[in-house]
Amino acid sequence: MSYTVFDWQKSAWELSRAALARGAHALLFAGARGCGKRELALALAAAYLCDAPQPDGRACNQCESCRWLAAGSHPDFALVEPAAEDDDAEPKTRPAPKRSNAITVDQVRGLSDLMSITAHRDAGKAIVVHPAEALNVAASNALLKSLEEPPPRTVFLLVSHRPALLLPTVRSRCQLVPVRIDDPAPARAWLAANAECDDPELVLALAGGAPLAAVSIAEDPVWSRRAGFLRALAAPDADPVRIADLYRDLPPAQVLSWLQTWTFDLVQIRFCGRARYHRDMEPIAAGVAQLLEPIEATRLHRSLLALQRHVNHPLNARLFVEHMLIAYRQALAHNAIPV
Incomplete structure (x- = not known):
């Protein structure tokens, strides 16, 4: 288990420590995916349970509590994440279990034993929920009861990439800890x-x-195909159906991600003259940006954001990708080749 506090998280670390010192019982770590929120929450849980924290507040990694955490057997700690989905197939034929996208109400109710007994150590108990937006409605309501009437000396550390998806009542019971890279x-x-990597900046x-x-x-080797996909998309004679066929083995979520960031870059270049994401493609994007109708581009970007809720389970993946690419082509200005 990782207890890392990264250098860019110093302000979030100090804010979360100060909140617990003031008696906060629930924190919500919110920020972009990939900035280390889960690691920060685990580090704070380890420090909270540690018998002899370091001067900077971090866990010592040497006491009995830290050794229990490292072994994954601490009786006063729980990490709640989407569980692996398994079936009743025979062991020899059973495929590797898939990870679910949801935290279920049974997982939250399973915390009752931990919360109902006295802590084994003097520090108290810590519960980390990651990602909190994976809580389904029933699980959110079950957790809400504990957040409204928290057990003594128990802290809840919620980690969220998209806090707006949480129930407002859950958000309101937590102190927000923004995790960003200033x-x-x-x-x-x-x-x-x-x-x-050859170009860390890119x-x-x-x-x-x-x-x-x-x-x-x-x-990820899939990303080696990004430049080719975007060049095909930027070509004057780009055919959405042909592109969807050429890249039919790409996950729809990957295509949607590239299309979202590409569209964002086109709008950014049109108004600010600078790409945010695909900086190596900026000369090509600058030419495409001149064909872009800003209002249509904004509508396209919003529609792509709305597709996020369906991207992991489309009824027909090929048609889903074709729909996205056709919408992109239709958002170009009148001098783009019609589709």
Whole structure:
């Protein structure tokens, strides 16, 4: 289990420590995916349970409590995440279990034993929920009861990439801890030391400035096809149906992500003269941006955001991708080749 507090998280670390010192019983770590919120929450839980914290407040990693956490057997700690989905197939034929997208009400109710008994150590108890937006409605309501009437000396640490998706009543019971990267220098330095990539600046930009997400990009071979996909999309004679066929093996979520960031860059270049994500494609994007009708581009970007709720389970993945690409082409100005 990781207890890392990254250099870019110093302000969030101090804010969360101060909140617990004032008696806060629930914190909500909110920020972009890939900036280390889960690691920060685990580090805070470890420090809260530690018998002899370091001067900077971090866990000592040597006491009995820290050893229990490292072994995954601490009786006063729980990490609630989407569970692996399994079936009743025979062991020899059973495929690897898939991770669910939801935290269920049974998982939350399973915390009752932990919350109903006295803490084994003097520090108290810590519960980390990640990602909090994965709580379904029943699970959110079950957790809400504990947040409204928290057990003594128990802290809830919720981690969320999209806090707006949480029930308002859950958000209101938590103190918000924003986790953001105000200074990109520590993120760039960490990425250069932890990922094998020729251009850390570009990879970090593609990840929206999130270093942990940038590591995943650097290690994922799918991203080697990004430039080819965008060049095909930017061609004057681009055919959405043909592009969908050429890249039919790409996950729809990946296509949607590239299309969203590409569209954002086109609007950004049109008004600010600078791409945010695909900086290596800026010369090509500048030409396409001149064909862009700003109002239509904004509508397209909003429609792509709305598709996020369906992207992981489309009825027909191929048609889903074709629909996105056709909508993109239709958002171009009148001198673009019609589709």
